[in-house]
């Protein structure tokens with residue numbers, strides 16, 4: 198950024214930022230892209246997940262981490278040599294009872310450690326509202342660390358916030374329309390990085406559609422309302438994204454024929470929350486699917502077919 202009246206010339210190019218298409222990408226992509234482009238920066242996004250990426254991620258990770266983290270590491274690895282800095286945000290919480298899974302808090306350190314000998318450089322912003330770092334401060338600090346002035350960083354953050362809110366509103370409206378169809382409807386409750394993932398989540402949506410079922414994403418919901426509604430089901434759950442899904446189920450349970458819980462193996466929060474959902478919503482047919490480093494989808498297809506048959510039987514369509 199140049200000061201007014203500055204006559205200097207700089208040949209160093211603005212760094213290109215790599216955005217891994219995994220974990221927070223689906224949730225924050227519009228925000229990130231608008232923020233960096235407002236600052237005049239360029240970004241590059243990793244390709245949709247494929248088998249090779251998952252192999253790379255699994256190779257880099259220890260066995261115990263969840264599938265979503267393995268996929269993330271594969272995306273990070275695929276960006277090497279294509280950008281100067283890879284964005285790896287560190288998000289701890291958005292306030293009281295609004296925590297992120299610990300993976301999001303440790304992600305930057307984990308990535309730096311796993312890829313410590315590669316020479317790749319990473320970029321982080323930190324959100325920790327309980328620790329005094331709001332989302333705005335996190336982004337403004339990021340902009341300033343990249344060499345921009347405070348005013349420009351604040352302007353970029355606000356512009357990005359507006360773009361993200363507008364985009365989210367459109368996505369929710371599209372999803373809301375699906376609840377009004379007469380076909381069999383299934384609410385799919387999974388973290389956005391699973392439901393949106395080309396290799397892991399999308400096939401499930403395609404199978405359902407091929408079977409004449411309308412899948413609706415529980416994560417595409419009015420988040421504030423979902424957080425409010427989640428308290429009616431459980432006042433103690435503290436993970437932000439689990440609470441959003443829980444609230445969404447509470448808001449939409451009477452509008453759908455069935456519910457699919459989609460998780461990554463081994464997910465700590467989901468293993469507890471899904472058990473609770475199964476107990477708290479006894480009136481709705483539920484299918485619990487745990488995704489692993491799958492090589493084939495035959496098992497998944499069979500389970501979806503059986504579940505769909507049950508829903509059809511219930512509606513007298515079989």
Ligand code: SF4
Pocket residue numbers: 263264265266298299300301388461463464465466467
């Ligand atoms: S919530 Fe589960 S799937 Fe998501 S990052 Fe945490 S452990 Fe992994």
